[in-house]
Structure formats: structure tokens, C-alpha cells
Amino acid sequence: MARKCYGNLIGGRWLPARSGKTFLNRNPADPEDAIGEFQASGAEDVGLAVEAAAKAYRSWRAVPAPRRAEILFRTGELLLKRKEEFARQMTREMGKVLAEARGDVQEAIDTAFYMAGEGRRLFGQTTPSELPSKFAMSVRMPVGVCGMITPWNFPMAIPSWKLFPALVCGNVCVLKPAEDTPLSAIHLVETLMEAGLPDGVANIVTGFGPDAGAPLAAHPGVRAVSFTGSSEVGRLVGLTAAGEFKPCSLEMGGKNAMIVLEDANLDLALEGALWGAFGTTGQRCTATSRIILERGIADEFTRRLVQRAAALRVGNGLDESVEMGPQINLQQLETSERYTAIASREGAQLLTGGVRLGGELAKGFYFAPTVFTGVQPQMRIAREEVFGPLVSLIECDGFEQAVEIANGIDYGLSTALYSRDVNRALKAVRDLEAGITYINAPTIGAEVHLPFGGVKQTGNGHREGAGAIDFYTAWKSVYLDYSDRLQRAQIDTPD
Ligand code: UN1
Numbered sequence: 001m002a003r004k005c006y007g008n009l010i011g012g013r014w015l016p017a018r019s020g021k022t023f024l025n026r027n028p029a030d031p032e033d034a035i036g037e038f039q040a041s042g043a044e045d046v047g048l049a050v051e052a053a054a055k056a057y058r059s060w061r062a063v064p065a066p067r068r069a070e071i072l073f074r075t076g077e078l079l080l081k082r083k084e085e086f087a088r089q090m091t092r093e094m095g096k097v098l099a100e101a102r103g104d105v106q107e108a109i110d111t112a113f114y115m116a117g118e119g120r121r122l123f124g125q126t127t128p129s130e131l132p133s134k135f136a137m138s139v140r141m142p143v144g145v146c147g148m149i150t151p152w153n154f155p156m157a158i159p160s161w162k163l164f165p166a167l168v169c170g171n172v173c174v175l176k177p178a179e180d181t182p183l184s185a186i187h188l189v190e191t192l193m194e195a196g197l198p199d200g201v202a203n204i205v206t207g208f209g210p211d212a213g214a215p216l217a218a219h220p221g222v223r224a225v226s227f228t229g230s231s232e233v234g235r236l237v238g239l240t241a242a243g244e245f246k247p248c249s250l251e252m253g254g255k256n257a258m259i260v261l262e263d264a265n266l267d268l269a270l271e272g273a274l275w276g277a278f279g280t281t282g283q284r285c286t287a288t289s290r291i292i293l294e295r296g297i298a299d300e301f302t303r304r305l306v307q308r309a310a311a312l313r314v315g316n317g318l319d320e321s322v323e324m325g326p327q328i329n330l331q332q333l334e335t336s337e338r339y340t341a342i343a344s345r346e347g348a349q350l351l352t353g354g355v356r357l358g359g360e361l362a363k364g365f366y367f368a369p370t371v372f373t374g375v376q377p378q379m380r381i382a383r384e385e386v387f388g389p390l391v392s393l394i395e396c397d398g399f400e401q402a403v404e405i406a407n408g409i410d411y412g413l414s415t416a417l418y419s420r421d422v423n424r425a426l427k428a429v430r431d432l433e434a435g436i437t438y439i440n441a442p443t444i445g446a447e448v449h450l451p452f453g454g455v456k457q458t459g460n461g462h463r464e465g466a467g468a469i470d471f472y473t474a475w476k477s478v479y480l481d482y483s484d485r486l487q488r489a490q491i492d493t494p495d
Contacts, residue, residue, distance in 0.1 A: 005037040006186055008045055008206060011052030012199025017207070018044040025182060028095040028326040029316040029364040035093050038182045041207035043215035046174065049203040050221040053145045053172040056200030061142050061170040069119020069168050074195035076112030079105060082191070086156065088318065090184045094155050095325040095365070096280050097317035107157035108188060110448045115164040118469060122169065131492065133483035140473035142170030143247065144223035147216040149176050149209070149237065151229045152328050153283045153387075155184030161448070162226045163188070163202060165468035174203045174222065176213045178229075180328050182206040209233060217241055217248075226471065227251070228285075230385075231411075231457050238460060249462035249471050251453055253385040254285045254413035256443040257406040259428070261399060262296040264418035268440060270304055272418065276442030277391040278312060278324050278369050283332070285458075286414040286436070286444045290375075290382055290392050292402045298395045302351070302373055305393075309369040310352040315361065326364040327388055333365040336388035340370060343381035348372040348392065377405045385411065399424050407433045413454035414443035435459070 005022065007014030016022075021040035027033035039045070060068075079086070087101035096104070126137040148162040159175055166173050177185035182204075189202050205212050213233075217225050217240040224247045227237045231252040241248035258276060260269045276288030293301055317325035327333045333356060340354040353370030356362075367389055375382050375392040382392050396402045399419075406415055416438040417428040425439045435454035436446060446452050451463035462471050481487060 003034055003037055006039070006182065006206070008039045008041055008049065009186070009189055009202075009204040010045070010049045011055070011203070012193070017041045023179065023207070025093065025180065027092050028328050031363065031365075033092070035183055038179075038206045041205045041212040043211075045205050045207075046212060046215040046219060049174045049205050050145055050219050052200040053174055053203055054221055056198060057144055057172045060172055060198060060201050063170070065119045065122050065168060065170065067119075068170065069116040071192070071196045072112050072119070072164055072168055073116035075192050076109050076116065078191050078195055079109045079112060082187075083109070086184065086187050089187065090155055090181075091317040091325070093183050094152060094181050095317055095328060097322055097325050098320060100280055101317065104154055104157045107154070107448060108160035111157070111160040111164050114449050115168045118165070119168050122469065122473070124475075129479065131481070131483070131487040131489060133481065134487060135480040135482070136477070138475050138477050140169065140469070141476050143472060143474050144171060145221055146171045146173050146472065147176070147219065147222040147225045148173055149213045149216065149225070149227045149229065150178060150185065152178035152180035153280060153285070155181035156188050158228050159185045159188050161452070161464045161468065163192070166472045167197070167201065169469060169472040171224075171472055172201050174205060174216060176205050176207065176216050179206070179208050213237070214240065218244070220244060222246065224248070224472065247471065248460065249464070250460045251285070251462075251464060252458050253411055254287070254454065254458055255289055255383060255385055255409050255411045256286055256414040256416075256434075257290040257292055258288045258416040258443055259292045259402040259406060259418065260294065260297060260301060261402070261417070261419040261421070261424065262294045263420050264297070265420065265440070266297060266301060266304075269418040270301065270308065272416065272442035273305055273391070274308055274312070276416070276444050278309065278389050279444055281324055281327055281367070282389040282391070283328060283387050284444050286446065287387075288391060288416065288443045289386065290394055290406075292394045292396050292405050294402065295395050295397060298393070302393055306351045306371050309371050312369050314357060314366055314368065316364070324369060324389065326366045328365065330365060332388060333367055335386060336367045336370070336390060339381060339384070339386045339388070339390060343372050343375070343379065343392070346379040346381060347374065347376075348379060348381055349374045353389070377408055383409050399427070403428065403431050407431075410457040411454065412456040413458040414438070414446075416441060416443045435463070
């Protein structure tokens with residue numbers, strides 16, 4: 001059967017890359033299964049997409065926001081209809097288990113409905129003027145062409161976090177999805193088009209970071225850049241954007257800690273740990289990768305966690321009984337292998353996993369759920385993001401020390417505390433240096449209508465979700481003087 005070839009979406013047309021180059025997108029559960037051929041785009045393709053977007057901007061920015069929002073609402077309805085179909089194709093493309101792929105599509109649906117509602121808000125302020133017969137207010141303006149670079153771990157949800165708020169605010173977009181998951185991004189934008197989005201308002205350029213992502217961040221016609229991915233690439237994107245003074249939203253790594261105190265509901269903490277550490281095969285920026293255990297419960301918790309981790313059903317995510325799918329590609333699998341070796345060298349003890357899975361699973365990128373104990377806070381395995389199914393157990397002597405360990409890293413995305421003590425819960429909310437803190441729930445599972453993002457090396461101060469409207473608009477202050485005379489602010493003051 002002929003393999004399907006997908007174009008770039010530029011100005012409403014599906015076009016090949018100017019270079020004629022394409023790449024294959026493969027199923028991580030079985031790399032021999034090719035999802036399709038996609039365009040390996042370069043600067044020229046990015047330039048065409050930016051041009052098409054800039055052209056569409058003239059009319060899109062003039063469409064009333066509630067009308068723009070209706071297109072998002074219809075997109076949400078269409079996604080709901082296609083949820084199962086898109087989820088199945090996402091599992092085949094990305095590897096996450098079907099229940100989670102459905103959740104990924106659902107997150108895009110939630111974002112569509114949330115941002116559709118924003119079309120009738122997009123609030124500014126009115127405020128009294130210091131001068132008589134003068135009216136003062138602020139309104140939100142769109143920023144123009146927005147460049148978006150998205151990762152493979154949430155192939156539909158994360159593009160929706162960026163596209164939908166940008167669009168409702170009146171911006172136009174060029175999206176460069178991860179080369180591992182372009183199809184899910186194409187499904188999302190196709191759905192927007194079907195819902196009535198005019199040509200050129202959302203464009204897709206597929207390909208690799210250095211060839212397609214870098215020129216997108218650098219293009220002078222791109223007025224704002226939003227990136228989700230590693231801190232290493234985020235730094236490059238941020239530096240590039242800074243050169244042109246572009247607003248740039250960076251959402252990067254995590255090394256998320258779950259603290260389990262002696263008074264916790266241990267059964268609950270155990271379920272949370274398994275879900276937080278091995279959900280999405282540990283490939284979430286919010287994944288639980290450190291569990292800080294108060295000494296009194298450490299042995300029991302460790303024993304039970306290892307038993308459950310070792311019993312997880314790993315396999316092809318399309319099989320509904322499977323609990324953990326493969327890693328996205330060979331490089332991620334090798335990163336897990338490398339960090340297993342690093343942790344062992346540093347003196348951590350490997351309790352389960354630490355190996356690539358063989359037998360029937362040998363052809364896919366499968367790594368066993370992996371637990372390390374005896375981890376010290378200064379070890380690399382306790383500080384560096386792995387993005388795989390590896391979790392480090394760190395023992396501590398009480399709440400204060402737990403918080404100190406949790407905060408003692410360069411990242412600050414998500415944190416969790418398991419305890420029944422309300423005072424400690426509130427102290428954790430106050431003291432944990434992170435953009436998200438959960439009490440009695442794992443570090444993953446953020447909802448789309450709250451701010452999403454982190455502090456320290458996780459981000460540069462912007463937020464998605466509830467913060468996205470602020471990123472995709474610029475303030476304009478408006479003064480209306482109806483006094484019919486010159487009034488000089490700061491000078492014509494009452495005596
Ligand atoms: C990510 O891993 O980049 O909170 C996003 C969560 C998901 C989003 C994760 N809703 O785990």
C-alpha cells in the first residue's frame with residue numbers, strides 16, 4: 001500500500017517542502033509501522049507560512065472575538081465526535097496508552113470550550129482619569145503572527161494550549177509540531193479548518209528543530225514565540241527571540257517531587273506515585289521523578305511501590321489492558337539507559353527495572369518501570385530531568401527537610417504532598433517553589449483553566465491555560481477626552 005504523504009499547511013493549501021525533502025514518522029511500539037511521510041521543512045517554507053499568516057491577519061483581527069470564539073466552540077464539538085479516532089491514531093503515533101490518548105484529545109476539547117468562552121470576555125479595565133471629562137480604559141490587542149514550537153508528549157493538547165488562546169485573541173499562527181508527532185497536530189488544525197477557520201489563519205510547517213523551528217523563532221515577521229520542550233532548546237529559542245525583542249513563552253523541564261509524610265494515607269500515595277511516575281511512561285514535564293519519603297514509612301512504601309511497578313503491564317498502548325506504553329524513540333530509550341548507569345555509578349540502588357524490554361517488546365522502544373532507592377539529593381538522578389519511567393526515592397527526617405530537598409533543584413514545575421495534616425498542607429502550598437502544588441494528588445493532571453507553568457529553569461515567567469490570554473495580547477491604554485480643551489496630565493493639577 002502506498003504510504004500517505006502529508007504536506008505543510010500554508011495559506012489553506014497542503015504543500016510540499018521547497019527542498020522536496022520528507023521524513024518518516026514511525027510507531028514507537030513498532031518502528032516498522034510507518035505512520036506516514038511528512039515534509040522536512042526549512043527556512044523557505046517557514047517564510048511562506050509567515051507570509052500567508054501575515055496576509056490572513058488583516059481580516060482575522062477584524063473578526064469580532066465572539067465570532068472567532070464560535071469557530072473554537074465548533075472545533076471542540078468536532079473533536080468530541082472524533083475523539084476515539086484521533087486518540088487511536090495518537091497512540092499509534094506517540095505510544096501513550098489509549099486511555100491517556102483519549103485524555104490528550106479531551107484536553108484539547110476542554111481548551112476549545114474554555115477559550116470559546118473567552119471570546120465574550122477578553123476583559124480590559126476602565127479606571128477614572130485624574131482629569132475631569134476624560135475617560136480612561138485599557139483594551140487587549142492581538143500581537144500578530146505567533147510562532148509555536150510544540151513537543152511530542154502531548155501531541156494535541158499542547159498545540160491546543162497555544163493555538164486556541166492565540167486565535168480567540170485575533171492572532172494568526174505558524175505551528176511547528178515535534179517531528180515525532182506531526183499527525184496529531186495536523187488532525188487538530190484540520191479540525192479547526194473544518195469548523196470554519198479561514199485559510200492562512202493557522203499554518204503548519206513540519207520538520208526538525210534546527211531546520212524549521214529555529215527559523216520560525218528567528219523570523220522577523222513572527223511577533224511572539226511560544227515553546228514547550230527541553231530547557232536546553234528553550235534557551236536557544238529564548239535567546240533567538242530576545243534578539244528581536246519578541247515576547248517568548250518558554251515551558252520547559254521539571255524534576256517534580258512528591259513528598260509522603262508518615263501520617264499520609266499510604267494506599268492513596270502509592271496509587272498517586274504509580275500514576276505520577278509511570279503515566280505517559282514518565283514522559284511528562286509534570287512526571288513524578290522524585291519521591292521524598294519520611295523515614296517511618298519509607299521501607300513499607302518502597303516495598304509496595306517496587307512490587308506494583310514491577311507488575312505494571314507494559315506493551316502496545318492500543319491494547320486496553322496495557323498500563324504503560326513505549327518511550328517515544330530510541331534516543332529517549334537510550335537516555336533512560338544512560339541515567340540508569342549514572343545512578344548506579346553514583347551509588348543509588350536499582351530495585352526494579354533499569355533495562356530495555358526484550359522478547360515480544362524488543363522491536364519497540366520499551367523500558368521497564370524503574371525504581372531507585374538510597375538516592376541522595378545531590379546525585380544527578382535526583383536533579384536532572386530524564387523524561388522516562390525512572391523514579392528516585394529519597395528518605396528524609398520530617399516535613400521541613402522534605403521541603404528543603406524538594407526545593408533544592410534548578411526546576412520548579414510541579415510538586416505534591418501526601419499528608420492528613422492541614423497545617424503542613426498549607427505550609428507546603430506556601431513554601432514549595434513550584435508553579436503547581438497538589439495536596440493528596442500526584443504531580444500530573446493539571447486542568448486547562450488554571451495557570452500552567454513553573455518557576456526557576458522550568459519557565460521564563462509566562463503561564464499557559466489561565467495565563468495564555470495575557471501572553472497572546474498586548475495592552476493598549478486608551479484616553480478619551482471630552483472636555484473640549486487641552487488638559488495636561490501631571491501639570492494641570494488642582495491647587
Ligand atoms: C506536559 O507534560 O508538558 O498536568 C504537560 C499534566 C498534563 C499536562 C502535562 N495535563 O500532567
